[in-house]
Amino acid sequence: MSAHGQAIGxxxxxxxxxxxxFLALLIVCVGxxxxxxxxLLVDIVTDGxxxxxxxxxxxFSSINADQSGIQAAFWGTIWLMGVCALFxxxxxxxxxxxxxxxxxxxxxxxxxxxxxxxxxxxxxxxVYGILGLAFLVxxxxxxxxxxxxxxxxxxxxxxxxxxxxxxxxxxxxxPSIREGSMALGATQWQTIWKQVLPASIPGIATGVIxxxxxxxxxxxxxxxVGAATFIxxxxxxxxxxxxxxxxxxxxxxxxxxxDVNDYLPLAAAGILLLMIMLLLMNSIAIWLRNRYEQKW
Amino acid sequence: xxxxxxxxxxxxxxxxARGLARPLGVRSDASxxxxxxxxxxxxxxxxxxxxxxxVAVAYSGKPAVRGVSFDIGKNEITALIGPSGCxxxxxxxxxxxxxDLIPGATVEGTVAYxxxxxxxxxxxxxxxxxxxxxxxxxxxxxxxxxYDNVAFGPRVLGMKGNMDQIVQxxxxxxxxxxxxxxxxxxxxxxxxxGQQQRLCIARCLAVEPDVLLMDEPCSxxxxxxxxxxxxxxxxxxxxxxxxxxxxxxxxxxxxxxxxAFFTVELGDQEHRSGRVVEFDxxxxxxxxPSDPRTEAYVTGKVG
Numbered sequence: 001m002s003a004h005g006q007a008i009g010x011x012x013x014x015x016x017x018x019x020x021x022f023l024a025l026l027i028v029c030v031g032x033x034x035x036x037x038x039x040l041l042v043d044i045v046t047d048g049x050x051x052x053x054x055x056x057x058x059x060f061s062s063i064n065a066d067q068s069g070i071q072a073a074f075w076g077t078i079w080l081m082g083v084c085a086l087f088x089x090x091x092x093x094x095x096x097x098x099x100x101x102x103x104x105x106x107x108x109x110x111x112x113x114x115x116x117x118x119x120x121x122x123x124x125x126x127v128y129g130i131l132g133l134a135f136l137v138x139x140x141x142x143x144x145x146x147x148x149x150x151x152x153x154x155x156x157x158x159x160x161x162x163x164x165x166x167x168x169x170x171x172x173x174x175p176s177i178r179e180g181s182m183a184l185g186a187t188q189w190q191t192i193w194k195q196v197l198p199a200s201i202p203g204i205a206t207g208v209i210x211x212x213x214x215x216x217x218x219x220x221x222x223x224x225v226g227a228a229t230f231i232x233x234x235x236x237x238x239x240x241x242x243x244x245x246x247x248x249x250x251x252x253x254x255x256x257x258x259d260v261n262d263y264l265p266l267a268a269a270g271i272l273l274l275m276i277m278l279l280l281m282n283s284i285a286i287w288l289r290n291r292y293e294q295k296w
Numbered sequence: 297x298x299x300x301x302x303x304x305x306x307x308x309x310x311x312x313a314r315g316l317a318r319p320l321g322v323r324s325d326a327s328x329x330x331x332x333x334x335x336x337x338x339x340x341x342x343x344x345x346x347x348x349x350x351v352a353v354a355y356s357g358k359p360a361v362r363g364v365s366f367d368i369g370k371n372e373i374t375a376l377i378g379p380s381g382c383x384x385x386x387x388x389x390x391x392x393x394x395x396d397l398i399p400g401a402t403v404e405g406t407v408a409y410x411x412x413x414x415x416x417x418x419x420x421x422x423x424x425x426x427x428x429x430x431x432x433x434x435x436x437x438x439x440x441x442x443y444d445n446v447a448f449g450p451r452v453l454g455m456k457g458n459m460d461q462i463v464q465x466x467x468x469x470x471x472x473x474x475x476x477x478x479x480x481x482x483x484x485x486x487x488x489x490g491q492q493q494r495l496c497i498a499r500c501l502a503v504e505p506d507v508l509l510m511d512e513p514c515s516x517x518x519x520x521x522x523x524x525x526x527x528x529x530x531x532x533x534x535x536x537x538x539x540x541x542x543x544x545x546x547x548x549x550x551x552x553x554x555x556a557f558f559t560v561e562l563g564d565q566e567h568r569s570g571r572v573v574e575f576d577x578x579x580x581x582x583x584x585p586s587d588p589r590t591e592a593y594v595t596g597k598v599g
Contacts, residue, residue: 104399176436182397184449184503185426199439294439
């Protein structure tokens, strides 16, 4: 006999306690992560805000902590991101188009490519640094520790992210659009170029920006590739030596500070600037996604 | 109801101008046997545009439909009816080689179009689809403006002429012009389902095809939109040959000249595949079918 006839009362106290206990545990976990982030942010902002001004961005690095700025690293990062973007957009999108539109998944080599791309996304960034050093800086290409070598190394690092994002964007275009286009006598290439890619641009752009926002904070591969830690000029071309913001921050933090030269506020200001750029890029990505996302 | 503006044209001249009368490929050995073996008294006067001979389609080796042989007449509406899974949609997709896009799909037998084998090695599927347009079950407008939806086909095919006129004429023939002429630049997704489907028809007409294939074009539409599309089909058949797959038997009876009734059969290894039970004038199929299975289906006793 079930409880059909009984009045509906309170739940079993044990079950209620478990239910509430679990919720409390979740809140504690959320609290820990938010608190850690908050402490970190407050610490950096209090240290960095006094130094984060126009002079900081327009001054070159200097032994004199008071006169030191991030200009060379700021422009170095901009150049790196430019090279990186010019590399990952065509290569990443073309790979995604091949894998989604042309590749026959029953072929072993296509499955192998796919498996490798998934794995490459998880390879530690220092490994890409070594790859860049061996193949781009020295070895076959011998580009030297230049903007081009650094940008391409970062590009290789984030290429899997772009490919995966672009594939998802391309896959989100319904097959009925391809059929409609092909049924009018369009070739496969016309269908891809004039229907599929335009419809997936928002997704691809979002993926590219997120990939760049990962690349902008990378330090290890650039150190291996040979980015300079102290440079007092802006890059003026692809073959120029360079430094980048994470490298500059790393350099300031690792210098011994004393009463005369305190480098820590500089590092904090650098981190703030980097975070502002990151936030900006991610906001653009979110805006793009919400504004242009196609509802099918 | 919107005013229909159709331009009766000299079809023969038109076809020659567009090169339709020319062979798609070099091979033309199918041209001699236009409908001789199946030509009964009812079919004597018609001119066949498609001749299907023992057509079988399989997906990854599993037959979906087999043994299909009948002729599809020029300037006629041919309806394919039958229960789900009987291969009607598979068959209609053979007629413009849309099945090529499905990995593992194979077509056997002969699909002759104006006497030429559509599956001959020299025939380019893209060329086939230029002449044999298709409208799908669910309206599939491109995520572009109404104008660009219609202009897409002519643009990719490099058609010469005044694009505004091409677009207007296609929309007029699809009985949509009066409803959309003031908002050609707005997104096609803002139209109603029935308008979207007529836009898809206009899009096909813009590339000046020879045949229109319609795979359940009204199944996602309400009765009023369905009525508009049926009127449109009756209008269009003066210029085009139409093949329609439909689950709606009243629709087949209302619009079509000939009807093929398909059914599902258990084949080798218990595999189900479709077959044609009967192909005849629509009036005969619905009033005096020769096969009891056809009668059971069209009278609603089965299915």
